[in-house]
Amino acid sequence: MTRILVLAAACLALGVPPAHAQLESLNEPPVLPGKDVPWVPTPDAAVDRMLAMAQVGPRDLVYDLGSGDGRIAIMAAKRFGARAVGVEYDPSMIEVSRTAARREGVADRVRFVQGDLFEFDFRAATVVTLYLLTSINVELRPRILALRPGTRVASHMFRMGDWQPDESARVGSSDVYLWIVPARVAGTWAMTRTPAGAAELVLAQQFQRLSGSLRVAGETLPLAQASLRGDEIRFAVTGAGGARQAFVGRVAGDRMAGEGEAQPWSAVRVRTR
Numbered sequence: 001m002t003r004i005l006v007l008a009a010a011c012l013a014l015g016v017p018p019a020h021a022q023l024e025s026l027n028e029p030p031v032l033p034g035k036d037v038p039w040v041p042t043p044d045a046a047v048d049r050m051l052a053m054a055q056v057g058p059r060d061l062v063y064d065l066g067s068g069d070g071r072i073a074i075m076a077a078k079r080f081g082a083r084a085v086g087v088e089y090d091p092s093m094i095e096v097s098r099t100a101a102r103r104e105g106v107a108d109r110v111r112f113v114q115g116d117l118f119e120f121d122f123r124a125a126t127v128v129t130l131y132l133l134t135s136i137n138v139e140l141r142p143r144i145l146a147l148r149p150g151t152r153v154a155s156h157m158f159r160m161g162d163w164q165p166d167e168s169a170r171v172g173s174s175d176v177y178l179w180i181v182p183a184r185v186a187g188t189w190a191m192t193r194t195p196a197g198a199a200e201l202v203l204a205q206q207f208q209r210l211s212g213s214l215r216v217a218g219e220t221l222p223l224a225q226a227s228l229r230g231d232e233i234r235f236a237v238t239g240a241g242g243a244r245q246a247f248v249g250r251v252a253g254d255r256m257a258g259e260g261e262a263q264p265w266s267a268v269r270v271r272t273r
């Protein structure tokens with residue numbers, strides 16, 4: 001490790017591009033100073049698991065924020081068939097990444113952009129990958145939560161503060177996490193076509209976790225097992241007579257609809273609180 005840091009420091013002091021080829025030939029993971037975090041590559045096995053957890057496929061557009069040597073974007077294209085964009089502050093890493101993309105035969109599906117991830121527009125992403133820091137993830141969180149519901153976010157080592165991951169795994173010495181951007185459903189919804197007729201659904205939301213009640217036929221029933229996975233909502237209620245009814249549906253803005261156990265249902269948001 002000391003040798004690597006000395007080599008990196010020497011490169012910086014001399015003002016020459018960091019010698020990535022030399023660093024990669026050493027038997028230890030390379031470390032180079034970066035703008036907000038240093039370059040430390042995610043091991044390939046962890047990259048593979050992050051992309052598999054996120055169920056990346058040919059219809060996806062993956063953005064790696066702080067893309068280092070480009071390995072996540074390149075694997076997303078090569079092994080998972082996706083298109084990918086890497087944003088990286090260090091211009092020499094951009095060159096390394098573009099060369100690697102050509103070598104791996106995916107230069108037509110992978111793009112590397114030199115820039116600051118904090119200023120970068122990643123709203124087109126269907127998948128975002130991160131190996132940054134918890135503090136940076138939390139800083140990016142409002143922009144991530146504003147992405148299209150169902151967008152997957154995979155992070156190596158670092159979490160998102162009090163937004164709990166939807167999945168996590170350990171790969172060798174790496175922890176990897178997955179979040180699915182939840183639809184925004186907080187508020188009061190007028191429900192129609194429930195088995196008991198019209199009802200009022202009141203939802204409070206903390207990320208993918210929901211709580212609330214269903215007011216129906218003069219009763220207020222607490223919601224059980226209420227959750228979101230992207231735009232898919234689930235909840236259940238138990239009526240005074242002990243009958244349990246489960247609801248599963250899809251949210252699209254201020255509307256949701258789905259299949260109940262007995263008949264289809266739908267709802268329209270009437271208030272956002």
Ligand SMILES: C[S@@+](CC[C@H](N)C(=O)[O-])C[C@H]1O[C@@H](n2cnc3c(N)ncnc32)[C@H](O)[C@@H]1O
Pocket residue numbers: 033034035036037038039040041042064065066067068069070071072087088089090093115116117118130131132156
């Ligand atoms: C820990 S490395 C992760 C590299 C790659 N994503 C991976 O997992 O192998 C973080 C990378 O972010 C870059 N970086 C740091 N601050 C940045 C910023 N503000 N904008 C863009 N890139 C940044 C660093 O140069 C470094 O390459």
